[in-house]
Amino acid sequence: MAFDPGLAQRVREVVQHRSGISEKQMFGGLAFLVDGKMFIGIRDASLMARVGKERHDDALAMPHVRVMDFTGRPMQGYVYLDPPAIESDQDLAAWVNWCVGYVAGLPAKKAK
Secondary structure, eight states: OOBOHHHHHHHHHHHTTOTTEEEEEETTEEEEEETTEEEEEEEBTEEEEEOOGGGHHHHHTSTTEEEOOTTSSOOTTEEEEOGGGGOSHHHHHHHHHHHHHHHHTSOOOOOO
16 A cells, blocks of 8 residues: 555544544555545545546646546546645645535435
């Protein structure tokens, strides 16, 4: 499993007071979910951030943010954040809160 455990702990600290948060090993890294829906993933030292299709271009315009394309195709609504984008705890918290807020507002997942 290739993810930065220090970054995972920093994410845990941001969401520690929020209900419905869980973790799951996914995508060769660690994913954080709210009510069963992924909002952040950690792969190596980068974050996979679910920002939503509506704000995808806004996110890409920010420094140290790039297209998420680990499948070979860009994934709309998701971006990679390179380490300089989340170096400070304040920047990390802003991204995590953006993503968890977006995903928490999505409709509930349908039961399989």
